[in-house]
Amino acid sequence: MSHKGQSTDGASGAAPQMARQEGWSEPPAGEAEKQTAKSGKGRRSRYPDMQSAARFPIKLPVAVKSEGGDQATETQNISANGVLFRLDSDMPIGSMVDFTISFPADVVGSDNDVRVDCRGRVVRSYEEDGRRGVGVVIDEYHFER
Template sequence: MHTARGSSGVPDRRRAVRFPIAIPVELDVGGGVTRDVSLSGVFFETEQWFAPGESIRLTLVLERASPGDTIRVQCEGTVVRVVDSDTKTDVAVQITSHAFAQ
């Protein structure tokens, strides 16, 4: 378990290190962009609304070295946190399964 100290001085008990990176996210309806990812989860911004505890399917679209060539990672998980604002919704998802897609 990763137990670094967060900016508030409180121990951070996340299971995996998070990496700040912007990756396009495709949803069943609409899309978004990640703020950070880890081995066990993803935190992304979207205009769609989700409820904590809701099951979710999403696809991360990773760019390869060749422009326009992508790798798609299809993920399933559970929404664990939602933060709404006037313009967007931040969604934290615990990933339960993933697979590479063509």
């Protein structure tokens, strides 16, 4: 099964409040300005690609493939439209990333683990405790069994 996601650009002035209500965490102090500067799109919003989907603090294994190489990590939170994970290397805002999320069989009620192959773009990047937090909007995905 394949799906092509949709995203919306821009957000209202209520974005930070909505983000907190949806379970998003605020970027570290000063990071929003860096994100706006890095995006190069002249956006003034702190959450240019904010989605309305609820985020859930679920830790699942993720295999990330990017220009910087392959890395294994885990999700910090996940929604129908995106995912947040941590990496040891930087992924610039706007860069494309392929990744596979593994759902354990017992979680999805299956005999086997279910893998979801995703393609997305980085919409948030920040450093915390020596690692990079990377927020990715999922543009396409398909299930593997």
